[in-house]
Amino acid sequence: MLIELKNIVKNYENGDVITHVLKDINLTVEEGEFIAIIGPSGSGKSTLMHTIGFLDRPTSGEYIFEGENTKDLDDDQLAVIRNKHIGFVFQSFNLLPRTSVLDNVILPLLYSDSKIGHEKKAKEALAAVNLTERMNYMSNQISGGQKQRVAIARALVCNPKVIFADEPTGNLDSKSGSTVMHILENLNKEGRTIILVTHDLNVANHSKRIVTIRDGEIVSDRKVEEKDRVHSKQIED
Numbered sequence: 569m570l571i572e573l574k575n576i577v578k579n580y581e582n583g584d585v586i587t588h589v590l591k592d593i594n595l596t597v598e599e600g601e602f603i604a605i606i607g608p609s610g611s612g613k614s615t616l617m618h619t620i621g622f623l624d625r626p627t628s629g630e631y632i633f634e635g636e637n638t639k640d641l642d643d644d645q646l647a648v649i650r651n652k653h654i655g656f657v658f659q660s661f662n663l664l665p666r667t668s669v670l671d672n673v674i675l676p677l678l679y680s681d682s683k684i685g686h687e688k689k690a691k692e693a694l695a696a697v698n699l700t701e702r703m704n705y706m707s708n709q710i711s712g713g714q715k716q717r718v719a720i721a722r723a724l725v726c727n728p729k730v731i732f733a734d735e736p737t738g739n740l741d742s743k744s745g746s747t748v749m750h751i752l753e754n755l756n757k758e759g760r761t762i763i764l765v766t767h768d769l770n771v772a773n774h775s776k777r778i779v780t781i782r783d784g785e786i787v788s789d790r791k792v793e794e795k796d797r798v799h800s801k802q803i804e805d
Contacts, residue, residue, distance in 0.1 A: 569635070570729065570761060571597035571620060576629035578615055578784075589615045590626070591784040597763065599729065602756040604764045604772035607781040614734060616781060617765045621654055621732045622646045634729075651680050655723025659735035661715040663707040663722075669694065670703040673722045680726055693721040697751055713744025720751055730761040737771055749774045753799070773798045 578590035589612050597603060597620075607613040618624040619631070622638070631638045633649065641649075655676075663672050673690040682689070694703050697717040702710055707718065716736060723731050733752060737745035753774060756762045764775055772778050773796055780788040 569596055570599040570601075570633070571595070572630075572632040573620070574630040574632070576619060576626045576631065578612075578619060578624070579627045589784050590619065593629070593784075593786060595779065595786065595789075597730075597761065599761055600756070600759050602753075602762045602764070602774075602776045604766060604775035604778045605781060606766055606769065606772045606778055608767060611781045612784040613765050613767075613781050617732055617734055617763065620763065621656060622650045651676065651726060653729045655726065655728040655731040657716070657719045657723050657731065657733040657736050659738040661712075661719050661739075663715055663718060665706075665708055667707055668703070669699065669705050669707060669710065669718050672707055672718055673703075673725050676722060676726050682726075689725055690721070693725040694718075696724060697721045711744070712740050713747055716740060716744070716748050717751065720748070720755075724755070728760075730763060731755065732763050732765070734765045735767070736764070737766075737768075745771075749798075770798060 573593050573595040576590055576593040577588075580587045580589060593616065605613045605616060615624065619626050638646065638649070664675070670687070670690055673693055674686050677686040677689060691700065691703065694700055697720050699714060699717050699721065702714060707715065710718070731752070736748050736752070740748065749771065752762055752764070762775070764772070766772050773792055775792055776797070777789070777791050779786055
């Protein structure tokens with residue numbers, strides 16, 4: 569088992585006001601799965617992703633990652649797990665401005681225990697998303713779809729076990745979005761675990777399993793039937 573959440577609760581406190589965001593979440597993820605977490609705005613889906621991705625700590629409950637209970641790990645230990653085992657792709661790309669595509673992809677390697685071969689690894693990651701010809705461009709000189717592909721390459725460069733994609737097509741046109749989903753599908757076929765967060769059922773139907781969250785609770789967890797799956801065709805932009 570790659571990920572196991574047991575009775576996860578997440579509250580936010582502001583003075584005397586307590587906001588209950590996640591309520592008794594139980595979820596398991598096997599290595600190699602492609603899961604979509606879907607729900608309306610404010611449902612708790614992004615908070616759940618941040619919790620699973622070690623960007624935030626749960627208020628209570630147990631999070632077991634690769635058989636290890638992470639409850640007592642300190643911030644430095646969690647940062648090591650994030651860097652070695654997890655890649656993130658966000659709706660807003662989060663690329664460094666006025667910095668080359670290649671250097672944006674190299675960035676996570678600077679915080680890793682890998683001390684050599686950074687450029688080679690970054691070029692391999694860019695080749696995986698078909699952006700070799702853009703590696704020396706500045707990040708503000710490429711299209712939105714290309715920016716998201718750079719973000720995927722950056723997520724890949726440390727060879728993570730799981731990639732989290734938070735609304736990865738939210739800022740893209742349909743053509744660029746289709747290309748991004750095609751890349752995620754191929755990464756899953758290669759054995760990579762993908763956890764996709766979206767409010768869009770059409771995007772979720774690219775996955776193999778849909779977890780629906782509403783008001784901080786999981787209300788359904790189902791497999792996507794092959795007849796309902798959306799398969800992207802690669803479209804160059």
